[in-house]
Amino acid sequence: MKEIAIVGYQQSDCVADAGACNEVELIIPVLSKLYGQVGITNAQDVDFVCSGSCDYLQGAAFAFVMGVDALGAVPPIVESHVEMDAAWALYESMLKLRMGHADSALIYGFSKSSPGELPIVLSQQLDPYYLAPQWVDTVSLAALQARLLLDRGVISEQDMAEVVSRSRRNARNNPHAQLAGDVSVEDVLAEATYLSPLRRSDICPVSDGASAVVIATVEKAREWGLPYAVISGIDHCIETHHLGMRDLTDSMSTRRAAENAGAGDGPVDVAELYAPFSHQEIVLTRALGLDDKTSVNPSGGVLAGNLMMASGLSRIGEVFNRIVGGEAERGVAHATSGPCLQHNLVAVIEKAEAA
Amino acid sequence: MANLAAVVGIGQTKYTTKREDVSIAGLVREAAVGALRDAELTWDDIDAVIVGKAPDMFEGVVMPEIYLTDALGCNGKPMLRVHTAGSVGGSTALVAASHVQSGTFRRVLTVAFEKQSESNAMWALSNPQPFSTHLNAGAGGYFAPIIREYMRRSGAPYNVGIKVAVKDRLHGARNPLAHLQRPDITMEEVEESFMLWDPIRYLESCPSSDGACAMVIADEDYADAAPRPPAWIRGVAMRSEPTMYAGREEVNPQAGRDCAADVYKQAGITDPRKDLDVAEVYVPFSWYEPMWLENLGFAPEGEGWKLTMEGATSLDENGDIPWNPSGGVLSSNPIGASGMIRFAEAARQVRGDAGDHQVAGAKLALGHAYGGGAQFYAMWVVGADKG
Numbered sequence: 254m255k256e257i258a259i260v261g262y263q264q265s266d267c268v269a270d271a272g273a274c275n276e277v278e279l280i281i282p283v284l285s286k287l288y289g290q291v292g293i294t295n296a297q298d299v300d301f302v303c304s305g306s307c308d309y310l311q312g313a314a315f316a317f318v319m320g321v322d323a324l325g326a327v328p329p330i331v332e333s334h335v336e337m338d339a340a341w342a343l344y345e346s347m348l349k350l351r352m353g354h355a356d357s358a359l360i361y362g363f364s365k366s367s368p369g370e371l372p373i374v375l376s377q378q379l380d381p382y383y384l385a386p387q388w389v390d391t392v393s394l395a396a397l398q399a400r401l402l403l404d405r406g407v408i409s410e411q412d413m414a415e416v417v418s419r420s421r422r423n424a425r426n427n428p429h430a431q432l433a434g435d436v437s438v439e440d441v442l443a444e445a446t447y448l449s450p451l452r453r454s455d456i457c458p459v460s461d462g463a464s465a466v467v468i469a470t471v472e473k474a475r476e477w478g479l480p481y482a483v484i485s486g487i488d489h490c491i492e493t494h495h496l497g498m499r500d501l502t503d504s505m506s507t508r509r510a511a512e513n514a515g516a517g518d519g520p521v522d523v524a525e526l527y528a529p530f531s532h533q534e535i536v537l538t539r540a541l542g543l544d545d546k547t548s549v550n551p552s553g554g555v556l557a558g559n560l561m562m563a564s565g566l567s568r569i570g571e572v573f574n575r576i577v578g579g580e581a582e583r584g585v586a587h588a589t590s591g592p593c594l595q596h597n598l599v600a601v602i603e604k605a606e607a608a
Numbered sequence: 609m610a611n612l613a614a615v616v617g618i619g620q621t622k623y624t625t626k627r628e629d630v631s632i633a634g635l636v637r638e639a640a641v642g643a644l645r646d647a648e649l650t651w652d653d654i655d656a657v658i659v660g661k662a663p664d665m666f667e668g669v670v671m672p673e674i675y676l677t678d679a680l681g682c683n684g685k686p687m688l689r690v691h692t693a694g695s696v697g698g699s700t701a702l703v704a705a706s707h708v709q710s711g712t713f714r715r716v717l718t719v720a721f722e723k724q725s726e727s728n729a730m731w732a733l734s735n736p737q738p739f740s741t742h743l744n745a746g747a748g749g750y751f752a753p754i755i756r757e758y759m760r761r762s763g764a765p766y767n768v769g770i771k772v773a774v775k776d777r778l779h780g781a782r783n784p785l786a787h788l789q790r791p792d793i794t795m796e797e798v799e800e801s802f803m804l805w806d807p808i809r810y811l812e813s814c815p816s817s818d819g820a821c822a823m824v825i826a827d828e829d830y831a832d833a834a835p836r837p838p839a840w841i842r843g844v845a846m847r848s849e850p851t852m853y854a855g856r857e858e859v860n861p862q863a864g865r866d867c868a869a870d871v872y873k874q875a876g877i878t879d880p881r882k883d884l885d886v887a888e889v890y891v892p893f894s895w896y897e898p899m900w901l902e903n904l905g906f907a908p909e910g911e912g913w914k915l916t917m918e919g920a921t922s923l924d925e926n927g928d929i930p931w932n933p934s935g936g937v938l939s940s941n942p943i944g945a946s947g948m949i950r951f952a953e954a955a956r957q958v959r960g961d962a963g964d965h966q967v968a969g970a971k972l973a974l975g976h977a978y979g980g981g982a983q984f985y986a987m988w989v990v991g992a993d994k995g
Contacts, residue, residue, distance in 0.1 A: 254711065302848075308691075309670040314663035314732050315693050318980050322850040329863035332848035332984075333699055336664065336671055336691040345688065345703055351710035352610040354844075378670040381726075382631055385669070491687045494675045509684065591674040596687065 255351050258474040258481035258605065261291040262570030264464035267431040267558025270367040271461035276311060280323045280363050283463045287359075291467045291479065295325030299467065300355035302332040303346045305339030305362040305562045309374050320363065331355070338362060338527075339464070340565030340588035340598050344487060346468060356473040362563030363463035371459045371561070379592065380494060391529075392456055394592045396448040398501045399532040403450055407502050408535050410450065414441035416531040417454045417556060424553025431458050431558035455531040457559035464563040466570050471605070482576040482602050486514035489598035494591070501593055504540040510599040511541050511585070519603075521547045522581035525568035527589045529555050536594065537587060547585075551575065565589065565598065572602045612994060613708035614831035614838035615955040616715075617647025617824035623787035623940035626725040627818040632667060633679035636721050639820035640680055643717065647824040648835045651681035654824070655713040660690040660700025660720040661944030662979075665732035667723055680719060692846075694747075694890070696720065697821065697947025698977030698986030702844050704825050705988070709841070714827045720949075721820035722942035729816055729943065748813055748893060750981055752805035755895040758859045759807065762898070764913035766807070769894035770798045773812045773938060775922045776891070780935020782923070782964040787817045787940040812894035812938075819942035821949045828994075839955035839990040842972070843874030847985045858982065864903040867985040872905070875972070875989035881906045881920075881929050884989075885970040886957045888950035890977045892937045897921065901931075904976065923965065933957070933965040947977025951988055958992045 263286040271279060288295060296302050302324060308316045317334045324330065331354075335341045339362025346358035366374075372390035379385045402408045415438050424433035436454070444452040474481040490506035490513075492499055499505075511517065524547050528534035534556075538549060550556075552571045555564045565588025572584035582604045590596040619642020621627070627635055636659075644650065657680050659673040669675065673689040680687070692699040697720040704718035736742040758764070777793045780786035793811075801811040831838040847867035849856065868880070877883040889904065891897045901912030901921070906929060919925030923933050932938070934953040937946050954975035956962040962970075971992045978985050 307671065308664050313735060313737055314665050315980060317691070318693060318851055318983070321848050321983070322852050324850070326848055326850050327853060327855070329847040329849040329866050331846050333690065333703065333846055334692050336673075336689045341688055345690075345706070348703075348706040348710040348712060351712060352706055354610060354706075375670065377668070378674055380675045381667070381669045381672070489686045490684060491674075491677050491682050493678050493683050495678065506684070590671075595674060595677075 256471040257347055257350050257484050258469055258471050259466060259484060259573040260469050260474050260477060260479045260481045261287050261467040262573050263287040263290060264429050264567050264570060265462035266429045267460035267462050267560055269431060269458065269460065271365055276316065276363055276365060277319050277323045279365060279461065279463045280320055280361060283465050284323060284361065287465045287467060292477065296330050296359055297325060299357040299359045300331065301346055301349045301358040302330055303334065303342035303358060303360050305335050305337050305342040306364060307336060307562050310364045310366050310369065310561055312369060338562050338565035338588050338590055340569060343466060343468065343566060343569060344489060344598065347487060350470055357467065357469040359465065359467050360566060361463060361465035362566045364561040364563065365461045366459045366561050367461050391592060392448050395530040396451045398593045399450050402502050402532050405502055408532055410442065411438065412535055413455055413531040414438040416534045417441045420550060420553045420556040423551050424557035427552045427557060429558065430553050431460050433553060433557060451530065457529040457555045460558045460560050462560045464560060464567040464570060466566055480577040481605050482573045483605055484600055485603045486601040488513035491596040494595060496593060504536050504594050504597060507537055507540040507587065507597040507599060510597055514599045514601050516585050516599055516601050517542055519583050521583060521585050523548045523551060523572055523575045523584035525550055525552060525571040526587045527555055527565050527568050529559055531556065533594055541585060569600055576602060576604050610709040611711045612828040612840065613705050613825055614840045615823050615990065616826045616831050616834040616838050617643040617649065618952045618956060619643035619646060619822040620785050621819045622785050623817040623819040623942060625817065627723065632672060632723050633676055635723055635818065636676055636719050636820045637679045639822035640717060640719050643822035643824050646836065649715065649824060653715055654681060654717045656686040656707055656716045657682045658688045658690065658700055658704040658707065658716060658718040660696045660948065661722055662694060662696055663732055665727065666729055666943065667726040692979055693984050694943060694979030695947050695977040695984040695986045696979060697945050697949065698951055698975065699846060701823065701948050701951040702846060702986055702988065705841050705844055708825050708827050715830060716825050717822065718825060719820060719822040720945040722944040723818045724816045724942060725818050748805040748808050751893055752808055754858045755807060758895060758899050761859065762910040762913060764898060768898055768913040768916055769807065769812045770795050771916055772894035772897040773798045776932050776936045776938040778924050779933050779965060780939030783934045786935040787815050808893050814892040814937045814941035817940050817942040819940060819945055821945045821952050823952055837959045839958045840994050841988060842991045842995045843871040843989040845870035845987050849983045851981055851983055859899065860903050860909060861982050863983060864978065864985050867987050868904045871987045871989055880904060884929065884972050884974050886930050886933060886967040887974040888934060888953040889931055890937055890947060890950055891932060892941060894938065897931060930967050933962065933967055947986060950977055951975035955990045958990050
């Protein structure tokens with residue numbers, strides 16, 4: 254199958270409230286930087302564009318429509334959209350490249366979650382007849398999952414606090430992070446519980462912003478003369494929506510996607526995991542079979558800032574950055590969607606072989 | 609070069625105002641089971657599921673595919689959700705096709721739906737936004753001025769839209785799945801129906817429907833051995849243009865012209881009226897038939913209305929290029945599914961499976977969808993032969 258490369262990645266700062274900025278204004282600065290990085294003028298210079306966003310976060314039908322106005326789509330462009338994290342927009346773009354209908358693609362994700370109450374908004378993602386009318390919010394569901402993990406002795410509160418502490422420390426080197434600092438495990442454990450057993454620090458913040466990636470065939474990447482990393486495998490998998498029918502202490506779908514993507518076929522130097530809650534990072538790390546040799550979430554992960562609809566794409570971009578920066582040779586990026594890790598995507602990204 | 613792919617199974621619900629007997633999950637499953645049965649496949653034979661629908665506010669469920677995974681047999685598989693406004697049914701079919709055309713999967717299921725009775729589409733399309741003017745116009749209010757401009761430019765007689773409204777409802781009366789069943793409709797009745805958004809009368813508008821449409825798309829090996837004739841995918845194209853752009857040509861949008869040129873080139877079509885046998889085109893308001901006849905190259909600019917008035921697009925008048933033999937969007941409109949219904953009905957025609965609305969001997973068909981304020985386009989050409 255055709256080799257596909259990542260050639261550029263940019264992300265905005267994760268901010269708690271972007272104020273009067275609309276979605277187009279969140280996207281344009283990120284795209285401008287990305288165009289500069291890749292050496293293109295606008296979306297006219299790629300063969301395909303695909304984005305990820307969610308109408309309910311904006312509170313409007315067709316949230317993505319105005320996003321197209323940020324692209325310079327005159328003359329018209331080949332463009333599509335998923336109502337999912339933009340990591341899946343990247344997946345769709347890869348199919349387009351594999352079928353030979355494009356040699357390059359621009360992918361972006363964005364959201365402005367601040368105007369609404371995100372956990373409550375996402376409660377309306379549940380089964381509309383049996384669950385959504387109860388308005389069970391995402392944080393409460395994650396708390397139930399954490400309780401299950403603790404009660405079964407799969408993890409300890411200390412383990413969760415270690416995830417938070419590492420995220421905050423790692424985020425000190427991430428200029429786009431919303432939450433960063435020298436936070437110790439003891440500091441975290443000293444915090445009061447918010448929705449037991451979760452402390453506020455166990456929960457990702459609500460952030461506004463956008464991120465974007467350019468991918469291309471390896472031939473095109475070489476033609477552009479850009480440093481690139483190769484996506485050597487990608488797969489995604491969804492599980493049942495009914496939480497009572499899933500083993501919430503494991504992530505079967507992550508495990509399966511990782512197997513199909515070939516995550517275990519070589520050493521994993523770096524992993525960027527979309528874990529909106531501290532305990533989920535542990536579930537994911539185990540499902541991916543990662544050990545101490547892997548640097549997990551060197552960016553701080555989404556506990557340091559969570560751009561809904563873009564965080565999954567950013568995980569891919571962060572692994573790309575480590576590889577082209579020479580810090581890693583092979584890495585795994587993960588994206589998730591749905592309550593308690595229902596749907597998971599795994600991408601394996603590797604250093605390019607010398608041309 | 610893309611791998612060959614074909615439609616090997618199609619399932620549709622009956623389109624109606626309110627499906628009170630099924631949940632959203634029940635609705636999509638009905639179409640999906642129909643497609644699997646047509647393909648003589650089971651859930652286990654499906655490698656991936658691609659779901660499409662228009663804005664989530666139409667049902668009031670955020671990303672409903674997350675809850676629909678159980679009903680659609682996705683568990684343990686890849687599931688993708690497409691949303692490209694009104695063109696979404698078409699775009700979803702194209703994204704599903706790319707799963708096979710890329711060589712990544714052998715057999716995929718694609719489903720598009722809308723259960724509009726769960727909510728209020730007019731409200732969902734027009735809720736006020738903090739940083740922009742509140743239009744509160746709905747789709748008809750948005751398109752009416754564009755239609756008036758078409759009438760001014762082309763000098764078309766006032767009753768072209770009325771003729772389309774009658775023609776598509778007579779087509780719909782041949783299709784037992786169509787929402788509106790009006791075998792007795794007349795030009796007088798349409799003309800006397802009340803004016804909604806001048807020049808669009810009530811009977812020149814699409815209905816609001818509940819419904820779902822599903823297809824199984826398979827690779828060449830499987831399609832060659834399929835139990836029923838496959839509809840080979842001969843061309844796929846998408847185009848988008850901006851909403852706010854001073855130079856935008858809204859009557860005859862460039863994105864539509866470019867998209868058609870792209871898909872025709874892939875399918876080897878040089879004269880669409882002659883080369884194609886039938887077209888299923890997204891016409892939610894009557895006047896969009898003559899407008900799209902021009903945009904899609906079936907008639908020179910300013911002359912699309914002549915084909916309509918001559919009966920060229922009518923099955924009942926033995927037209928040479930029937931448009932929307934299924935009754936089209938004017939007869940059934942579950943918005944998120946409407947584009948996929950066009951794509952699936954084009955496939956039914958070349959499979960010889962369209963019942964009383966079959967165009968005799970159809971070998972090559974166009975499926976078309978547009979969305980938003982006519983900035984988004986998705987099209988495919990399907991054929992009885994591989995090409």
